[in-house]
Amino acid sequence: MTQLTRKQRDFQARESLILDVSAELFEQFGYFGLSMDRIAQAVEYSKGTIYQHFQSKEEVLCALCARSMRVQQQMFQKATQFVGHPREKMCAILVAHQLYTHLYAREFNHVQMIKTASIRQKIPESSQQALAEIEDQCLQRIVNIVAEAIECQDLVLEDMTPQELIFGLWSIAQGSSVIMLSDTPLEEMGIEQPDLVIRAHCMRLLDVYGWQPLSHQWDYEQTYHRIETELFIEELSRFTSGDQHD
Amino acid sequence: MTQLTRKQRDFQARESLILDVSAELFEQFGYFGLSMDRIAQAVEYSKGTIYQHFQSKEEVLCALCARSMRVQQQMFQKATQFVGHPREKMCAILVAHQLYTHLYAREFNHVQMIKTASIRQKIPESSQQALAEIEDQCLQRIVNIVAEAIECQDLVLEDMTPQELIFGLWSIAQGSSVIMLSDTPLEEMGIEQPDLVIRAHCMRLLDVYGWQPLSHQWDYEQTYHRIETELFIEELSRFTSGDQHD
DNA sequence: TCATTTTTTGACGATTCGTCACTTTTTGAC
DNA sequence: GTCAAAAAGTGACGAATCGTCAAAAAATGA
Numbered sequence: 001m002t003q004l005t006r007k008q009r010d011f012q013a014r015e016s017l018i019l020d021v022s023a024e025l026f027e028q029f030g031y032f033g034l035s036m037d038r039i040a041q042a043v044e045y046s047k048g049t050i051y052q053h054f055q056s057k058e059e060v061l062c063a064l065c066a067r068s069m070r071v072q073q074q075m076f077q078k079a080t081q082f083v084g085h086p087r088e089k090m091c092a093i094l095v096a097h098q099l100y101t102h103l104y105a106r107e108f109n110h111v112q113m114i115k116t117a118s119i120r121q122k123i124p125e126s127s128q129q130a131l132a133e134i135e136d137q138c139l140q141r142i143v144n145i146v147a148e149a150i151e152c153q154d155l156v157l158e159d160m161t162p163q164e165l166i167f168g169l170w171s172i173a174q175g176s177s178v179i180m181l182s183d184t185p186l187e188e189m190g191i192e193q194p195d196l197v198i199r200a201h202c203m204r205l206l207d208v209y210g211w212q213p214l215s216h217q218w219d220y221e222q223t224y225h226r227i228e229t230e231l232f233i234e235e236l237s238r239f240t241s242g243d244q245h246d
Numbered sequence: 247m248t249q250l251t252r253k254q255r256d257f258q259a260r261e262s263l264i265l266d267v268s269a270e271l272f273e274q275f276g277y278f279g280l281s282m283d284r285i286a287q288a289v290e291y292s293k294g295t296i297y298q299h300f301q302s303k304e305e306v307l308c309a310l311c312a313r314s315m316r317v318q319q320q321m322f323q324k325a326t327q328f329v330g331h332p333r334e335k336m337c338a339i340l341v342a343h344q345l346y347t348h349l350y351a352r353e354f355n356h357v358q359m360i361k362t363a364s365i366r367q368k369i370p371e372s373s374q375q376a377l378a379e380i381e382d383q384c385l386q387r388i389v390n391i392v393a394e395a396i397e398c399q400d401l402v403l404e405d406m407t408p409q410e411l412i413f414g415l416w417s418i419a420q421g422s423s424v425i426m427l428s429d430t431p432l433e434e435m436g437i438e439q440p441d442l443v444i445r446a447h448c449m450r451l452l453d454v455y456g457w458q459p460l461s462h463q464w465d466y467e468q469t470y471h472r473i474e475t476e477l478f479i480e481e482l483s484r485f486t487s488g489d490q491h492d
Numbered sequence: 493t494c495a496t497t498t499t500t501t502g503a504c505g506a507t508t509c510g511t512c513a514c515t516t517t518t519t520g521a522c
Numbered sequence: 523g524t525c526a527a528a529a530a531g532t533g534a535c536g537a538a539t540c541g542t543c544a545a546a547a548a549a550t551g552a
Contacts, residue, residue, distance in 0.1 A: 007498095030363060030364035030367055031362075031364035031365070032364060032365075032367070032368060033364075033367075035538080035539060035540085036539080036540070036541080037538090037539070037540090040502095045500080045501090046500060046501045046502060047501085047502075047540095047541085048499095048500060048501055048502075048541095048542085048543085049499080049500060049501075051541070051542085052499085052500090055541090056540085056541075057539095057540075057541095105363075106363065106364075109362045109363055109364070110362075110364070112358060112362065112424070113358075113359055113362055113364070113365075115424075115427075115428035115429075116277075116355045116356075116358065116359055116428075117276060117351075117352065117355055117427075118276035118277035118278060118279075118352075118355065118356070118359070119277070119278075119359075120429075121276055121278070121279075122278060135430075159446075160443075160446070161436055161437075163435045163436045163437055164436075164437060164443045164446075167422070167425075167432070167435075167437055167440065167443055167444075168418065168422075168443065168444065168447035170421070170425065171417070171418045171419075171421035171422035171425060171444065171447075172414065172417045172418040172421055173417075173421065174421035174424060174425060175416070175417035175418055175419065175420035175421020175422070175424065176413070176414075176417035176421070178358070178361075178420060178421065178424060179413075179416065179417060179420060181361075181363075182361035182362075183361075183366075184381075186413070189409045189413075190407055190409045190410075191407075191409055191410060191413055194413065197406075197410045197413055197414065198413075198414065198417065200405075200406070200410075201414035201417075201451065204451065204454045204455070205447065205450065205451060205454070207454065208450045208451070208453065208454045209450070253518095253529095253530095281507085281508060281509085282508075282509070282510080283507090283508070283509090286533095291531075291532090292531060292532045292533060293509095293510085293532080293533075294510095294511085294512085294530095294531060294532055294533075295530080295531055295532075297510070297511085298530080298531085301510090302509085302510075303508090303509075303510095
């Protein structure tokens with residue numbers, strides 16, 4: 001690796017510290033409860049020093065977003081490594097997305113906020129670029145899976161491009177997460193397990209586009225079980241245990 | 247109607263004025279550019295007077311949200327009055343939703359923000375209740391259409407409840423709008439007309455659940471054309487003209 | 493050891509929030 | 523028309539937070 005001076009290492013270590021502390025504060029107090037003064041106090045450096053690392057409060061929060069999006073990207077990466085049909089990998093992506101939005105609910109919400117026109121004004125172009133890049137990488141994983149499916153003829157799209165198919169799946173996954181995290185009373189509406197409902201919808205959609213193997217030809221229950229145990233057992237346990245003492 | 251005193255009428259008129267002005271300022275400067283002082287200056291009343299109407303800045307913005315959501319609710323209402331099959335009415339709902347999110351992009355974004363945990367903390371329970379109620383009414387319109395379809399046996403749901411079906415459609419509509427308004431470069435991705443893509447996905451989904459008439463049995467192009475000309479001709483022209491000088 | 497460079501600090505001006513003591517206007521009894 | 527009580531309106535104020543910058547402290551190395 002590149003050899004860094006002690007100073008540079010110290011600088012990076014402090015940056016990590018700032019982010020760790022900020023993440024905790026953000027988790028605890030939310031967007032408006034997080035102030036630069038509070039961060040400075042918590043890391044025991046002065047405000048000026050914080051501003052050597054981040055130009056503004058928004059940049060700190062962007063860095064937090066980038067962090068959690070990198071986690072998502074890694075989960076997607078793991079999903080693509082699932083051993084099985086491309087369609088099974090796509091299922092793994094969906095599971096990854098759902099797990100991610102539950103494990104990083106606050107950050108997911110904050111990413112949504114950042115995409116808002118009002119807040120975007122406050123964020124330097126460069127930070128936005130960085131986030132867009134990570135999101136792009138996530139999307140690229142999905143594109144690759146679809147490409148793989150088309151290549152091995154599991155999927156033959158007729159009046160639709162791969163991008164358009166992905167846009168649909170992405171919309172439903174994204175939309176359902178937004179709805180679930182906005183404390184809409186889904187249980188009251190009679191929806192006990194929204195994640196499973198969304199899975200069902202996605203499966204139907206993939207069926208209708210003829211992505212092999214179709215759901216009546218293949219035991220996807222088994223697939224989902226394998227995804228959960230082989231890929232995301234740790235994340236899953238964190239999610240369910242997080243549920244309990246919440 | 248109830249007879250109001252001159253004072254009460256004046257009071258209401260001023261409240262409208264405040265909201266009108268705030269809407270303009272919000273449109274122009276966004277969430278953070280909108281301040282109570284600026285509102286006060288613009289309406290030519292003092293800040294204290296504004297605070298007689300709204301307890302906080304967030305309440306002003308909630309009122310703006312409520313306003314735009316009522317517009318959506320009315321558009322949904324219009325959609326339910328479309329003369330045709332229940333499924334055609336459902337198409338009209340989708341068109342209404344898409345038109346709404348484009349015509350009230352800022353407000354739609356802001357509603358998203360308000361649903362965020364961070365911001366919800368700043369909003370009194372009562373205001374949130376009011377918004378939830380309007381959203382509920384919107385959802386109720388959709389529930390009614392599905393109920394109608396089931397009643398006349400256009401739709402026979404087997405392993406899915408009406409609420410679950412709606413949740414899926416709602417997710418895809420909501421998710422796609424969020425993605426579109428977050429300046430994701432969809433065109434670069436090769437998606438020229440995202441709204442039409444989403445319509446296609448929804449149609450496929452309704453087909454796969456067997457909602458009659460299926461899309462190969464009925465000319466839905468014609469239906470969409472009727473929806474646009476019979477119901478939303480005015481909104482549509484505002485949308486396209488708004489596009490031009492933007 | 494000490495002058496120079498680098499790093500850190502926190503006081504500061506600016507902005508915005510929501511409040512409240514004071515001023516102005518309105519009301520209605522005489 | 524007058525005047526005192528009630529209602530409505532005002533904007534200066536304290537508090538919180540932002541981002542800056544001159545001065546202090548620490549590190550460097552001749």
